[in-house]
Amino acid sequence: MNWKSKIGLGLLISCTALTPALNADAATTYQRSKQHSVASRPYYAKSNAGSTYQLKGSAKKTTLRANHALKNYRSTTWMKTKTMTLKRKGKSTTYYYVRNAKNGATGWVKPSYLKAGKNFQGQNAKRSSGRYKRAKTGKYFNISGNNNYVKFGKGTTLSASATYTRSKTRTIYKSGKAYQYDYITSGKSHGWTWHSYLKTAPKPKPFGTTKKVRTSNGISYYQTSGNVLSAYSGKNFSTVNVGAQYVMPKPRNYGTSATFNVPAHFETKAGTISRLRSTADAASRYSFKTAVYLPIDYPGFSSQAVFGDPQSAAFSKNDRYLYVMYNDPKESTKIMANRTGWVIRYDWAAVTRNGAIRTLRQDTNAYFHGKIAKPSYMTVGPKFQSGHVQSLALNPKTNELWFIKAYKDSLTATAQRLNQNTLKPDASVNFKLNSNVHMGSTLTFDNAGNAYFWTQTASTSWAPKNSVKFYKGQLGTNNVHFKLVMQGLRRAPGGVVQSASYNPRDGRFYVVSDDSIFSVPTSKIGNLRTSDVSATNFRGNREFEGLMFKHNTNAGYLLTNKGPEIMQMVR
Numbered sequence: 130m131n132w133k134s135k136i137g138l139g140l141l142i143s144c145t146a147l148t149p150a151l152n153a154d155a156a157t158t159y160q161r162s163k164q165h166s167v168a169s170r171p172y173y174a175k176s177n178a179g180s181t182y183q184l185k186g187s188a189k190k191t192t193l194r195a196n197h198a199l200k201n202y203r204s205t206t207w208m209k210t211k212t213m214t215l216k217r218k219g220k221s222t223t224y225y226y227v228r229n230a231k232n233g234a235t236g237w238v239k240p241s242y243l244k245a246g247k248n249f250q251g252q253n254a255k256r257s258s259g260r261y262k263r264a265k266t267g268k269y270f271n272i273s274g275n276n277n278y279v280k281f282g283k284g285t286t287l288s289a290s291a292t293y294t295r296s297k298t299r300t301i302y303k304s305g306k307a308y309q310y311d312y313i314t315s316g317k318s319h320g321w322t323w324h325s326y327l328k329t330a331p332k333p334k335p336f337g338t339t340k341k342v343r344t345s346n347g348i349s350y351y352q353t354s355g356n357v358l359s360a361y362s363g364k365n366f367s368t369v370n371v372g373a374q375y376v377m378p379k380p381r382n383y384g385t386s387a388t389f390n391v392p393a394h395f396e397t398k399a400g401t402i403s404r405l406r407s408t409a410d411a412a413s414r415y416s417f418k419t420a421v422y423l424p425i426d427y428p429g430f431s432s433q434a435v436f437g438d439p440q441s442a443a444f445s446k447n448d449r450y451l452y453v454m455y456n457d458p459k460e461s462t463k464i465m466a467n468r469t470g471w472v473i474r475y476d477w478a479a480v481t482r483n484g485a486i487r488t489l490r491q492d493t494n495a496y497f498h499g500k501i502a503k504p505s506y507m508t509v510g511p512k513f514q515s516g517h518v519q520s521l522a523l524n525p526k527t528n529e530l531w532f533i534k535a536y537k538d539s540l541t542a543t544a545q546r547l548n549q550n551t552l553k554p555d556a557s558v559n560f561k562l563n564s565n566v567h568m569g570s571t572l573t574f575d576n577a578g579n580a581y582f583w584t585q586t587a588s589t590s591w592a593p594k595n596s597v598k599f600y601k602g603q604l605g606t607n608n609v610h611f612k613l614v615m616q617g618l619r620r621a622p623g624g625v626v627q628s629a630s631y632n633p634r635d636g637r638f639y640v641v642s643d644d645s646i647f648s649v650p651t652s653k654i655g656n657l658r659t660s661d662v663s664a665t666n667f668r669g670n671r672e673f674e675g676l677m678f679k680h681n682t683n684a685g686y687l688l689t690n691k692g693p694e695i696m697q698m699v700r
Contacts, residue, residue, distance in 0.1 A: 156192070157192065157193070157217065158186070158190050158191065158192055158217070159191045159192070159193070159215040159216060159217045160188065160189055160190075160191065160215070160216045160217070161184070161188050161191045161213055161214065161215050161216075162213055162214040162215075162216075163213070164211045164212070164213045164226065165211060165212050165213070166210060166211055167209065167210065167211060167212055169208050169209065169210050170208070170209045170245065171206045171207070171208055171209075171230075171245070171246060171247045171248075171250070172206070172207045172208075172209055172225070172227065172243040172244060172245055172246070173203075173205070173206055173207065173243065173244060173246055173247070173248030173304060173305065174199040174200070174202060174203055174207070174242060174243060174244075174248075175242060175243065175244045176199075176242075177199065177200035177203070178199065178200075178242060179198075179199045179238065179239065179241075179242030180195040180196070180197060180198050180199060180236075180238070181195070181196055181197040181199070181227065181234070181235070181236025181237060181238045182194060182195055182196060182224075182236055182237045182238070183196050183236060183237070184237060191215065193215075193237070196234075196236050197229075197234050197236055199238070199242055202229060202231070202234070204248065204249045204280075205229055205230060205231040205248060205249055205278060206229070206230040206231075206247050206248045206249065206250050206277070206278075206302075207227035207228070207229055207230070207238070207243065208227060208228050208229075208230055209225045209226065209227050210226055210227070210228060211225070211226035212224070212225055212226070213226065213237065222239065223239075223240060224237040224238060224239060224240075225237065225238055225239075225240055225243070227243075230250065230277040230278055231277070231278040244304075244305060245305065246302065246304065246305020246306070247302035247305065248302060248303060248304055248305065249278060249279045249280075249301070249302070249303060250276060250277060250278065250279060250301070250302045251275075251276045251279045251299055251300060251301040251302065252276060252299055252300040252301075253276065253299065254297040254298065254299040254312065255297065255298055255299065256296065256297060257295055257296065257297055257298040257311070258294075258295060258296065259294070259295040259311075259329065260292055260293070260294055260295075260329070260330040260332075260333075261292070261293045261294075261295060261311075261313065261327035261328060261329060261330050262291075262292060262293070262327070262328055262329075262330045263287040263288065263289050263291070263293075263326065263327065263328070264325070264326055264327050264328035265325075265326055266286070266287070266326075267286075267287050267322060267323060267325075267326030268284030268285055268286050268287060268322065268326075269284065269285055269287060269313060269318075269319075269320035269321060269322035270282050270283070270284045270285075270320050270321050270322070271283075271320055271321075272301075272310075272320075272321045279301055285318070285320065287322065287326060288315070288318075291315040291316075291318070292315060292330050293313035293314065293315045293327065293330075294313065294314050294315065295311045295312065295313050295327075296312055296313075296314065297311070297312035298310070298311050298312070298324070299312075299321075308323055308324075309323070309324040309325075310322065310323055310324065311324050311327065313327075335608050335610065336357065336359070336608075336610045337353050337357035337560065337602075337603070337608050337609045337610035338353065338354075338607070338608055339351040339352060339353050339558055339560075339606060339607055339608060339609060340352055340353075340354070341606075347551075347553070347555060348545075348554050348555060348556065348557050349555065349556050349557070349606070350556075350557050350558075350559070351556065351557065351558040351559070351606050352558075352559050352560075353558070353559065353560040353561070353609050355561075356561055356562060356563040356564075357560045357561065357562060357602075357609045357610050357611060358562035358563045358566055358600075358611050358612070358613065359610070359611070359612045359613070361612070361613050361615065363589070363590070363591030363592065364591060365615050366591055366592055366598075366613075366615050366616070366617070367615065367616050367617075368592070368593060368596050368597075368616065368617050368618060368619040369616060369617075369618060369619065369657040369658060369659055369661070369662060370619045370659050371618050371619050371620045371647065371659070371662050371664060372408075372620075372664070373620060374406070375406070375407075375408070375620070375622065375645065375647070375664035375665075375666060376595075376620050376621065376622065376623065376645065377622065377623040377624070377642065377643065377644045377645035377666055378623070378624060379623065379624025379625055379643070380624075380625075380643055380644070380670055380672075382670075383643075383670060383671060383672045383690065383691055384669065384670035384671060384691065385691040385692065386400045386419075386671070386689075386691065386692060386694065387400055388400045388419075389691060389692045395487070395490055395491050395494075396419070396422050396486070396487075396490070396692070396694075397486070397487045398486075399418050399419035399420075399486055400418070400419045400694070400696075401416060401417065401418050401419070401696075402416060402417040402667050402668065402669040402671060402687070402689070402696060403416050403667065403668050403669075404416045404665060404666070404667060404668075405644075405666040405667055405668045406665075406666045407663070407664060407665040407666065408662070408663055408664045408665075410660075410663050412635070412637060412648060412663040413648075413663035413664060413665045414665075414700065415665065415685075415698050415699060415700045416667070416698075416699050417667070417687050417689075417696035417697065417698060417699065418696060418697055418699050419486060419694055419695075419696050419697075420481060420486075420686060420694075420695045420696060420697040421475075421480055421481060421485055421486065421489055421694060421695040422486055422487075422489060422490045422692065422693075422694045423436065423439060423453070423489070423490070423692075423693040423694055423695065424436050424489060424490050424492075424493035424494070424507075424693075425437050425490060425493070425494070425692065425693065426493060426494045426497035427493055427496070427497055427509065428496065428497050428499075429509075431459070432458075432459050433497075434458070435455075435457070435458065435459075436455060436473075436493075436693065437458050437690070437692070437693060438455060438456050438457070438458040438690065438693075439453050439454065439455050439674060439675075439688055439690070439693050440454050440455065440456055440470075440517065440518045440519040440521075440674055440675070441453075441454050441518055441519045441520055441521040441522075441532065441628065441674060441675040441688065442454070442521060442674075442675050442677050442686075442688045442695070443521045443522055443523045443530060443677050444477070444523065444677060444678070444679050444680060445523070445549065446523060446525055446528050446680055447680075447681070448477065448679045448680055448681050448682070449476065449477060449478065450474050450475065450476060450477060450549075451474075451475045451477045451480075451677075451695070452472055452473075452474055452475075452521060452530060452547070452549070452552075453472065453473050453475065453521075453688070454470055454471075454472050454515065454518035454519075454521045454532065455470055455471055455472070455473065455518070456468055456469070456470045456515070456517065456518055457469045457470065457512075464538050465516055465517045465535065465536070465537050465538055466514075466516045466534055466535035466538050466543065467514060467516075468514070468515060468516055468517055468518075469512050469513070469514060469515060470512070470513065470514075470515030470516070470518045471509065471510050471511060471512050471513065471515070471552070472510040472521075472547060472552040472553075473507055473508065473509050473510065473552075474507065474508045474510070474549075474552060475506060475507050476505075476506040476507070479505070479506035480506050480507070489504075489506075490692075492504045493507075508552065509552075510551070510552025510553055511551075511552065511553055513553050513554065514534075515532075515534060515545075516532075516533065516534035516535055516536075516543070517570065518532055518534075519570055519571070519627065519628065519674065519675065520532045520533040520570060520571050520572035520582075520628075520629075521547070521572075521675075522572045522573045522574055522629075522630075523574065523680075524574040524578055524580070524604075524605075525574060525576055525578070525633060525680055526574070526576070526577060526578030527578060527605065529546055529605070530546065530547040530549060531544055531545070531546055531547070531572060531574075531580075531604060532544070532545060532547060532572065533568060533569075533570060533571075533572055533582075534554075534557070535568075536567060536568040536569060536570050537567060537570065540561050540562070540563075540564065540566075540567060541559055541560070541561050542559070542560055542561065542562070542567070542568030543557060543558065543559050544557070544558045544560070544572075544604055544609070545557045545558075546606070556606050558604075558605075558606060558609055560609040562611060567584075568582070569582035569583060569584045569600065569626070569629075570582075570626060571583055571626060571627075571628055571629035571641075572604075572629060573629040573630050573631040573638070574631060575631050575633070575636070575638075575651055576633050576636075578603075579601055579602070579603070580601070580602055580603060580604040580611070581599065581600065581601050581629060581631070581638060581651075582600050582611075582629055583597055583598060583599050583600070583626070583629055583640055584597070584598050584600070584626065585597060585598075585621040585626050586598060586617075592617065593619060595620060595621050596617050596618060596619055596620065596621065597617045597618035597620070597621050597640060597647075598613060598614070598617045599613075599614040599616075599617055599638075599654055599655075600612065600613055600614065601614055601654070614654055614655045615655065616654075616655050616656065616657060618640070618647065618649075618657075618662065621640070621642060621647075622640055622641070622642040622645035622646060622647045622664065623642025623643050623644065623645040624642065624643070625642050625643050626642065627641045627642055627643060627672075627673050627674060627675070628641035628673065628674065628675040628676050629641065630675070630676040630677060630678060630685075631651065631678070632648075632678045632683070632685060633678060633680050634678070634682070634683040635683065636650060636651050636652060637649065637650055637651065637663075638650075638651045638654060639676050641673050641675070641676045642673065643671070643672055643673050644666060644667045644668075644669060644670065644671065644673065645664070645665070645666050645667070645673075646664075646665050646667075646673070646676065647662060647663065647664050647665075648662075648663045649661055649662055649663070671689045671690070671691065672689060672690045672691065673687060673688075673689055674688040674689060674690060675687070675688040676688070684697065684698070685697070685698035686698065
């Protein structure tokens with residue numbers, strides 16, 4: 130036999146050997162029943178064994194021809210839609226007609242090769258959220274295809290150190306079981322991973338979280354770590370215009386009230402500070418009229434006229450009490466944070482009852498000289514190191530009184546909470562905005578508990594000189610966090626930053642300088658127009674120490690000096 134004959138014989142033998150595998154049951158004949166349509170149901174291949182078949186021949190003489198090996202469809206789902214029985218030698222076998230969800234391949238298959246359930250199919254993704262760390266070694270994948278056929282790409286091992294953020298979740302079925310897969314991102318890494326590979330990440334500490342460091346003399350001290358002012362880009366800062374005519378010059382010397390009678394100081398008639406000019410809106414049309422002449426003399430202090438320098442004031446949440454903060458007018462220290470001060474709590478209803486304009490200052494003077502008993506409508510708190518105290522404000526959400534003790538001497542600022550009963554601090558929080566920004570000297574809170582302060586620009590390459598910057602955030606023993614609002618006012622109301630205030634009845638934020646007050650809707654800060662800015666100038670040459678509003682009525686009051694008095698806003 131030559132070599133050509135040997136090769137031909139070998140090929141013939143090989144073909145003969147392969148034929149049974151390709152035509153597994155082609156030589157066997159069956160009798161088949163009618164085909165019955167059934168409700169569609171998913172199945173998957175249990176192993177690499179088995180094939181699907183095509184039917185050939187008549188019902189009485191049916192043969193099978195294999196057309197799809199199940200081992201090639203392990204990561205897919207077969208959908209059963211029909212059933213049929215094949216009978217041979219008295220033995221009946223049921224077959225399912227199936228269609229593959231991946232590519233539409235069809236055929237008849239023995240049920241013993243399948244198991245009910247979906248395989249590599251999915252459901253639509255849903256929005257979700259969460260922060261996770263790796264719980265155990267696993268991978269995340271790019272997934273393609275659709276819900277009928279889900280294809281996993283090459284996997285990437287989850288990092289043991291990364292924190293992953295989940296944005297979506299979906300169900301994917303494998304071998305009849307449902308698995309939750311999460312879409313996660315971490316930096317540039319992203320993909321789908323089995324949820325069991327993850328564990329919930331510890332909640333990050335909020336920006337500006339405080340830590341209690343000690344307690345001393347009844348004061349709990351807290352410290353923040355890092356900057357508490359959110360990063361920003363100055364190029365994004367803009368201002369809304371305010372007419373230059375509404376900017377009052379810095380007073381050379383403060384004047385006195387028209388009724389301030391030296392040396393007796395016992396005014397008997399209400400004084401006024403009249404409006405000089407204002408914008409055309411209703412919110413700017415007001416003036417001031419004396420409500421209470423505050424005391425000047427009081428026993429137990431080292432000098433007379435010791436109450437001549439009040440700096441800020443705030444009403445209690447129920448409006449019963451007015452808290453007024455004072456500095457010692459005789460101190461000469463240049464370090465603001467070292468200044469000594471105290472608080473007087475006035476029973477406002479009692480103070481304003483029965484001609485208090487005349488009697489309050491006279492009563493305290495008489496008490497100073499030992500002529501009468503201590504007035505019951507006022508409680509004088511102890512001296513303490515208070516700073517300049519021009520920022521007392523009530524947070525109506527927490528019912529806490531706060532003031533800024535240190536803001537100018539260094540980049541580290543100090544805010545303190547005033548105990549409304551002992552009239553001295555019971556909490557102190559140190560923080561730093563950032564390496565370039567000092568804390569402002571003003572403070573106020575809105576109804577939701579948001580803290581605000583404003584500053585007047587001295588020099589910067591991106592904000593106009595003397596423009597107003599607004600800062601909004603949170604201030605408390607748990608957290609201190611501020612953001613620069615990326616829109617301010619083109620001009621400040623005057624040359625001296627005196628006070629910030631919030632009217633809880635109309636939601637306006639007030640920016641106070643001497644003889645000049647601007648206000649804007651708090652809800653529009655950051656999106657102001659010129660028409661939103663109310664500006665009012667006054668005749669008086671007085672020092673406007675503070676502006677405060679009651680919480681339950683639309684009543685506003687001005688704290689002013691020479692002599693010290695509370696004047697009501699008259700509209």
